[in-house]
Amino acid sequence: MICPFCKQEVDSPCRNTVDMQQRANSHIERCNTALKSLQGIVFG
Numbered sequence: 001m002i003c004p005f006c007k008q009e010v011d012s013p014c015r016n017t018v019d020m021q022q023r024a025n026s027h028i029e030r031c032n033t034a035l036k037s038l039q040g041i042v043f044g
Contacts, residue, residue: 006034 003013005020008030014020017038023031 003030003034005038006030 001010001013002008003010005014005017010030014023014031014034020031020035020038024035
């Protein structure tokens with residue numbers, strides 16, 4: 001499935017931003033990248 005946040009093909013995409021933040025905290029690189037780009041949009 002394509003994750004709506006990182007736009008990559010993944011087995012279990014993040015369901016929401018909390019999910020994505022938790023994965024980013026677990027050092028999952030694609031989630032980290034998606035989170036940073038999202039923060040750039042939200043806080044930029």
